[in-house]
Amino acid sequence: MMSRLTTVGESATLSRELSDFLIELSIGLHKNAIYPAGHPLRDSAADLIARRLDALLFERPTLSLGVARHQLIIEGVATEENNPVLRDLALRLHRHHLGAVKFSQGVTTEEIADVLATLAVEAGRRPRPLGLEKDDVLAQWSHIRLFPLTFEQLQLLEEEAEDEEGKAEMRGARSRAAQLWIGLARAALASDIDDDTDLDAADSTDPVVVAKAIDEHKRDAAYDQVVVGYLLQIAEELKAKGGKEAAALQKRISRLVSTLQPETLHTLMQMGGNVTQRRKFVLDATQGMAVEAVVDLVQAAAETSNQTISHSLVRMLSKLALHADDGTPFARPAADSALRDQVHKLVSGWNLEDPNPDNYRKALERMSRMAPSFRGDDSFPAEPERLLAMGLEIEVLGEPVWRAIDQMTARPDLSGLLDLLDAAQDSWIKDALWRHVATPERLAEQLDRYPGTTKVVERLVARLRLAAAEPLLAALATSTETTAAPLVDLLASIGAEIGPLIMARLATSRWMMVRHLLATINRMDAPPEGFDAREYARHPDSSVRREAVRLLIKQPAYREQAITAALSDPDERNVRLALGAVMQGCTATQASVLMARADDETLSPDLRALGVRALAGHRSMETLNFLLGRVAGGKLLLFKRSLAPKSPEMLAALAGLAAHWSSEPSARDILTQASKNSDPEIADAATRRGGAR
Template identity: 25%
Template sequence: MAELSNGVKSFMADEKEKLPLDARLLSDAIIELNISRRNVFIYPRGHPSVEKSLNKAFDFLQKLFELRPDISLAIAKDILIIDDFFLDRKNPVYREFALHLNKMNIASVTFITGLTKDEIYEFHRFLSEDFGDSSVETLQEAFNKIKLIHIKADFINYDAFVFKEGETDKEAPTGQLWEKYIHGLLDGTLQTEALSNMVQEIPPIAFAGLLNQTAADNLKEETYDRVITTYLRKSSERAFTSKELKKLLDFINGLRPDLKKQFLSSTVRTVSEDIDSVETVLRETPVDKVIDLLTTINEQQVAIPEALKNLLDKFSRLHKDKGAERLFRGNLIADDILISPDVLNLLSDGNFEIFVTATYQKEIQKLLDFDSTKIAIEFKELRRECSDECIERDFNITILELISSDIISEEEYTNFINTLKEHLSQFIGTGQYGQVLIIFSVLESNAERGRFSEITSEALQYYHTSEFISFLVDSLRIMGRLTREESLLICNHYGERIIAPLLDALIEEGSQAVRRFLISLITSFGDKANPEVIKRLGDNRWFVKRNMLFILSECGGKDVIPHARPYCHHENPKVGYEAIKCLLKAGDKYCIGALKENLLSESSEASKQALALSGTFRVNEVVPDLIQMLRKKAISGADFHEKIPIVKALGAIGDPRALNALRDVLSTKSLFFKDSIEKLKEEIYITLKNYSYNDMNDLIEAGMKSKNERIRVESLRVKRSHNG
């Protein structure tokens, strides 16, 4: 579980100091891409979950495009790579996304500036298709058909890297991905445990071609040995095979002369360490290949140990007629398999109809002629029902039914409980909190019934440990926004115990979107969250104080007043703003003085925030200050524009003391700032509806005669409202 908990961190700890500045943004983008991929697979286009997740993925990618014009992800089995950084292999979301791309034989995918939501959707549709064991050509053709201008994908046909007797090696696509692996191998920075398999899968000619671009002056002896050892798959636990030796010979023959000698010397050193394995390999190697190896060694004047030289000479003298058929007692031997004459007769054309009747042939022809498109929709639904997600969910339901029944033993019950633990961890890692709650419900029901009470109680206790709750909170950070209702339900299930971990996660969270979501979970507890929030008000970091005051404001309660008051005059205006808002919401007038100070502040932002608070909470105490600000002489168009928020605040309060000041503004005329004054007058008439009609009916009558259409419309609306 500790590994799972750590898995939701953005990147590996040992790379943390090297990460690019947009690491968090990149992490969010990948997470949202994987979420939208899953939703596109499950739901039709237009479904709220699909549209919401597509929007989020699109927004994060747009933010990344502000930093660079394209984003390229390389895939190495279950690892994602960007630039020279490996994303955390333990992160279940990264791993799931990488494995799915790898399943489609995608070596790398690039998202380019100009990308649209429709292109993301079509890309996910492509990823959702079941291509079975299709060739790379089929995959590439299917990808090209959807015509994605701003998404590029490179495919690798892994089957082409396996050398089979009687087959020629197919040419596989090269690209930046292979270059990255080879440069990492030469530099000694490649994580060989995770990625050496990818190096071994590079076709020998392509491998040689990439190495030919390298300057030999920069390579050391240990570098040559490292390349050969990796490419041969040689280790202390296993020897190399004849297929790998053939591949290595093709690789060496493709090198330029100066590199060929060095790599050949390294090969001789490497294979000479295990003469017995070499002999076994040479027994399986064609004689012409052995002769080619000796010729190459002689041409390059490479010194080889006497034991290896004798062994090579021995095998080069062996002759084998591969063209002749091998017979044993009149029977044909093919690939070491004895084929009897009866079988040969059966397979002959003349006897075919004896064993395959005309009726059977007609049935086969019917199958070949059948139009499968008629049932394509049914098959699509069937494939969906057979997906890993659906099967896993049904399997989980079956286990829950079994542990609720009386037909299983204690040992079987224990095994099922352990299986549920694995399922539950996976459900949490993928944000399926509804399934988690179903499991909890069944276990709690079993506990009430006393069914294997000790085992059940132990399982329930585990799900309430700090370690498990921490894992849950990490999952909520990453996956919770997609399933808000289920997230709220599971938080409600844990009750007040989860508040502290949520607050701690909020404090450390770097994403604004995730912070908003965590705050929504915390505030759902109402004033029950206040004690834990108040504890964290003493944190020295200003943004922590601000967030805690915001939560107290949302949660409410009279107990927050004495804790919020000290922060009204805080040195950071954002903290002071939240403290004032918190107290105004609680109905405490202590903050009025601080509010007035902010109204008259030289900071435009502080003044606007104070105006907004004054109007929102209808603070009558600041009306004289607002009137004074409104009467202040304007000397530019900008000055008139800045009076609009003052008019809005006064209008929201609706205090009749402001009407005379409004009349003065309405009588103002100017040749230079006519447009600005007209906008201000329009705002006055928009807010008149909040005043007593009897106090300003003269303004309404004048407005109905105005040349300004907006003023006439607003005046008529107020009068009609008054007349009913």
């Protein structure tokens, strides 16, 4: 019924669960098209699809479904074009100009029924196809999202302008190459319904934009498999077809592959199947993609297959690719042909591990990155990275090395310099260079560019330790809400040695800096010697008081006093913090405060209800009478007291009685009465089920 695309071989097939789901989805859509609204067969179809989806979404947060003209793409697998049931489903979705459908965890039968009813209406009977509607139509369901497929936005043929008649003919044909590229772009850019990417923007099909979206997307199996499915189809298309559209597709996909991060390409290769399947994919790509993309794919396939090809050969391929792109007119076609021939022979049966010694391999790898030789008007200055690496290796610290260090430290990003120093063997020259690079002044320069230099700052702080404190404190004093938290974590990572510096700053800082310093102490293993958070628990600023309460709650001697004071705080966030602690045990004093605040209209109703729920655990007659007074009304009906009007506080009191006082006769009577109430919220609260809400 289903088969993996021929690009990946016959051994990979769609799972039975996914196959059954697609069949049920197609049948359900057909039933909605022929039966009227309210027909039981429509309801049963939606219910069956919902059960299938529940099972599929149990272990995955989302399920994405790509749409081609005659096929569906799901988790990297394409359905067979000659399957009539699934071909009909693909055609229906395609006629609505839809490029993808996404289901998320929590989808309901009602949502599925509504989507089926919407899709069942033929595109010709609507004012316009669904894919041309606005987002309020495509995203009207909470757990199902439809994504449009607009071919008019795709301009594959960039080499020359087309006349109006040619453009109309191209749009009418909607070629296979255009379908594949726009499908890949949509899958990459539109798979996350929360993404702010403008899917209707003209640059949404730019290869760099698509590659950036794939790189930055959180690694998700369903997402990766959809992207892989399109890559496999494109490789097969480029292998078999020619013409201007295929050339434009080759240009775009080659640029995309070359732009992808190596880690992303490695992950996508893993999703592409076993060694045999990866070999078939690379062979197809060899015949159709640009040489630079071919080399990237070979390297990724080699790493995914545990480096079963010769490193020297990969370096030779890199050199051939440079000549194929930038060589002389005579050398370019020869290098291109030689590269593709070598890759074909290589991938057809690679098995050898790299036989070269490590030092020889590193030397060859550096040589492979050099540009083509014999360019008379070009100059080849020595790169600072190369000079520094040579100095570290031979342990010579001369003028060339210092000049290289100065050039690299003048760059905005010091990552490359730090990587070289970290990778070097332990030696006197490594220590000397680290002392020159990792300085408070250098850290201050990087903090001026923060948060763009986050990783570099973290590495410098790890080296400087206490010497990093002053630059970090200076940066913290001018930080924003967004950048303050990571700076606080970096300060706390220095350890107890930073305590005296924080104590000195606390006495002279403004309220915002005081809050950050208290947060730093809170993240340290132990507060500095002589520090007392109680004076800050009475600070005029509520955020400072909140950080002080967090510190005091950790100290047994001051815990209960701090919680009681926070329960009376005018700031709701401080009250909520204290209520979280009270849930673990409520004292008599705290219960009295909560009873008083139950009628405090300056607090929100949900917070007052949370306070009632928290005090219910305190065992005293005063607590019981308070809860009964909140639940019971003032009227008698058949010798029984009526219930108070429903409110968040009343429900919380009822849940508290059920959880802590159900054995008391006075509570038992009113709980029995409430459990029979026609209001489900009241009945749930009286039978403890509402207590967890």
